[in-house]
Amino acid sequence: MPRATPTEDLELIESIVTAHASGIRIADLGAELAQRGGVRLNRRTLQRRLQKLIDQQRLTTEGESVALVYKAAAGARTYASRPANATAMLAAEPELYVPVSPEGAVIRDLVRRPLMHRHPVGYQREFLDAYQPGTSFYLPEALRRQLHEMGRTSVSERPAGTYARDILGRLLVDLSWASSRLEGNTYSRLDTQHLIEFGQVAQGKDAIETQMILNHKAAIEMLVEDADEVGFDAFTFKNLHAVLAQDLMRDPTACGRLRRRPVEISGTVFHPVAMPQVTEDCFIALLAKAAAIPDPFEQAFFLMVQLPYLQPFEDVNKRVSRIGANLPLIKHNLCPLSFIDVPERAYVEGTLGVYELNQIDLLRDVFVWAYERSCQRYLAISQTLVAPDPLKIKYREALIQAVQTVVRGLRQVDQPLLAALARAHADTADQAAFTQMLATALDQLHEGSIARYRLRRSEYQAWQQARAQP
Secondary structure, three states, X not given: OOOOOOHHHHHHHHHHHHHOOOOEOHHHHHHHHHHHHXXXXXXXXXXHHHHHHHHOOOEEEEOOHHHOEEEXXXXXXXXXXXXXXXXXXXXXXXXXXXXXXXXXXXXXXXXXXXXXXXXXXXOOHHHHHOOOEOOEOOOOHHHHHHHHHHHOOOOOOOOOOHHHHHOHHHHHHHHHHHXXXXXXXXXXXXXXXXXXXXXXXXXXXXXXXXXXXXXXXXXXXXXXXXXXXXXXXXXXXXXXXXXXXXXXXXXHHHOOOOOOOOOOOOXXXXXXXXXXXXXXXXXXXXXXXXXXXXXXXXXXHHHHHHHHHHOOOOOOHHHHHHHHOOHXXXXXXXXXXXXOOOOHHHHHHHHHHHXXXXXXXXXXXXXXXXXXHHHHHHHHHHOOOOOOOHHHHHOHHHHHHXXXXXXXXXXXXXXXXXXXXXXXXXXXXXXXXXXXXXXXXXXXOOOOOHHHHOOOHHHHHHHHHHHHOO
């Protein structure tokens, strides 16, 4: 699983590279990381760490292919070159973090200790069993009231998912980018927007990073488009995992399936449960408890706490928890949680507090700050939104079916076909407008938008190939 990037990891990588004046190959760097810092990263994760340092102009590369080496950038302020009082200097530098409660500050300090000073722990089922929906609350009543005040929208009485559909364009970009960034993805927000809106892949980016963002987009669309049907059940969350993990798992058959083998998490002394039967039992209990929670914000935060802690899937668990946390917000037409501007380190340390200490205070600080930030963004945006086209609402499902007919039937798009589909799906008075909507939808269809029409990538690619034939 692509892990978040602790500052200490970046500094250790930078210090090792700086010590090799002539440069160091990635394989040798990985070996030295394991030897000096006990940090074992797979090649792709290490590449993302290195890319982040390159983007920060702290490292550079020389050579190509197997001869490629990493070197310290000229003039960069590096870990190895810091003076003896570097600790005091760093303490004086402002740190990007969220405001924390006194309890959160204690957790932060505990999880920042070196690994050798943190006691190894396993999964504690009592942490899940002790939670009783409607009686136990991770979010106090006053805080829940505050969140409801912040997140209330003008469409609260409309059908589930109405508000998310109104701001879908912004939400797809923001949440896909921000959640991916918390996994070490180096796409910028602008790159993400170009990928989602135009299918334009950013130059120089790893294919895995591109796939991660497209998967986020498809997962968000799944929750929004099927807001009436999705819920806190195994079917929803297994499919949510399958969408988020598509083409990113070492074992493709693991997508959408509970894990059958032990997993390890780098950068922590926490060891997830290893027995498949226990994992499945806890997964079922977790979702049952989530479904029984009466408050949507408590549901969202409960999922962010408990699902990554259980690690029910071989990979992509935190992504499932972040997107899944939006499920109750979308269903209740509350402002969504985009994780925009959330400091990576704060999120990681809040999660570590749950893993190693079963303490939620720091992650709760992150959750509340992130939600307030999201509300400020989306409620301001919603004031400038143009009212949705009533015909698009009326014929939303019909348009999906018409697009499916064209793509799955490998049809060439022409005026007679569009007119026939309009006659089949729209009232006589609306057929001209429906024809235009369908033509526009087909013209703008690309791999980054096919989930909106419940299409598979293979179906879209076959249609494109058919269209290219004379």
